[in-house]
Amino acid sequence: NAGVTQTPKFQVLKTGQSMTLQCAQDMNHEYMSWYRQDPGMGLRLIHYSVGAGITDQGEVPNGYNVSRSTTEDFPLRLLSAAPSQTSVYFCASSAGTGSLETFGSGTRLTVV
Amino acid sequence: GQQLNQSPQSMFIQEGEDVSMNCTSSSIFNTWLWYKQDPGEGPVLLIALYKAGELTSNGRLTAQFGITRKDSFLNISASIPSDVGIYFCAGFPSSNTGKLIFGQGTTLQVKP
Numbered sequence: 001n002a003g004v005t006q007t008p009k010f011q012v013l014k015t016g017q018s019m020t021l022q023c024a025q026d027m028n029h030e031y032m033s034w035y036r037q038d039p040g041m042g043l044r045l046i047h048y049s050v051g052a053g054i055t056d057q058g059e060v061p062n063g064y065n066v067s068r069s070t071t072e073d074f075p076l077r078l079l080s081a082a083p084s085q086t087s088v089y090f091c092a093s094s095a096g097t098g099s100l101e102t103f104g105s106g107t108r109l110t111v112v
Numbered sequence: 113g114q115q116l117n118q119s120p121q122s123m124f125i126q127e128g129e130d131v132s133m134n135c136t137s138s139s140i141f142n143t144w145l146w147y148k149q150d151p152g153e154g155p156v157l158l159i160a161l162y163k164a165g166e167l168t169s170n171g172r173l174t175a176q177f178g179i180t181r182k183d184s185f186l187n188i189s190a191s192i193p194s195d196v197g198i199y200f201c202a203g204f205p206s207s208n209t210g211k212l213i214f215g216q217g218t219t220l221q222v223k224p
Contacts, residue, residue, distance in 0.1 A: 004154075033212075040121070042200060042214035043155070058211060090154050097210035100145070103154030 002026050006091050006104035013081040013111045021076040021107050023091030031094045032074040033101065036060065036087040043090060049074055050097055081111045118201050118215030125191055126223050133218045134185040135201030143204040144177050144184040145212075150197050158199075159186070181206075191222050 007022045025032065033048035035058075045058030049068040063085060065077040074093075078085060088108050092101040118135045125131060135144070143162055147155035159170050161177035161184060168175055174187045184203070188195055201215040 035214075040216055042116075042118075042216045043202075044214070045211055048211065092154075098143070098204055100157060100160060101212060103156070105152070105154050 004091055004093050004102050004104035006089075006107050008107060009105070010108050011110070013078070013109065015081060015083060015111060017081050018077070018079050019081065021078075021089055021091075021109070023074045023076065023104060024072050025074075025091075025093040025102075026072065027093060027095075027102070028071065029093035029102075030071065030096050031099065031101075032068065033058070033092045034064070034066065034074070034076045035090045035092065036085075037090060037106075038087050046076065046089075078109075081109075083111045085109065086111045116201055116203065116213055116215035118218055120218060121216065122219040122221070124221045124223065127191060127193060129191050131188040131191055131195070131220060132185060133199060133201075134183060135203075135215045136183040137203070137205075138182065140181045140206045141184075141203035142181075142206045144175070145202040146173075146175050146184070146186045147200040147202060148197050149200065149217075155200055188220075191220075193222050193224050196220060196222050 004025045030051045034046040035043040037043050044060050047066040049055045052071050055066050088106050090106050091104045094101040116137050146158045149155045159175040164181050166177040172189045198217045200217045
């Protein structure tokens with residue numbers, strides 16, 4: 001079982017560039033989420049989705065867009081990258097809201 | 113927003129020693145979770161707690177859901193070098209729609 005797959009593992013962007021972080025899960029989970037991890041701050045929720053076609057904002061949504069066209073995929077888009085978005089990004093999925101989440105292995109993003 | 117205060121921030125111990133870390137909040141939580149993160153990987157669930165007062169073990173790990181529902185602790189007995197990593201508490205507050213809140217993490221280093 002692949003679980004939650006994130007690509008790429010590493011990425012360097014220039015300020016102002018755009019990119020999409022990919023996330024896919026093969027567990028038929030309804031709930032998917034994106035977190036960012038910064039030193040000393042734990043993981044903070046960016047956006048989440050309770051099912052295909054439904055997305056909502058988390059704690060730190062500014063500068064990020066998401067969509068959920070299928071149950072399996074939940075891409076995170078940075079429209080105009082900023083140095084403040086340098087972080088490690090984790091995608092997670094679970095059977096439903098309030099259920100235990102399985103995490104991907106992360107994408108380390110550096111914006112210069 | 114809701115916060116979890118995790119302590120200590122870091123620990124450097126000798127192999128064989130016991131370890132204790134805790135998490136507190138000003139809000140009531142319905143579920144407490146403890147995760148471990150190895151370098152370059154996503155968090156992996158260690159223990160889940162669902163009831164106030166619940167005490168649960170997983171091998172050398174023991175965690176408790178505080179009676180007040182505002183705190184939890186994790187103990188690791190007889191530490192070994194592979195216990196090295198970042199430990200996160202997390203929980204689902206009773207007041208929101210199931211968004212997972214993370215503590216800041218405890219970095220554990222074990223000296224052989």
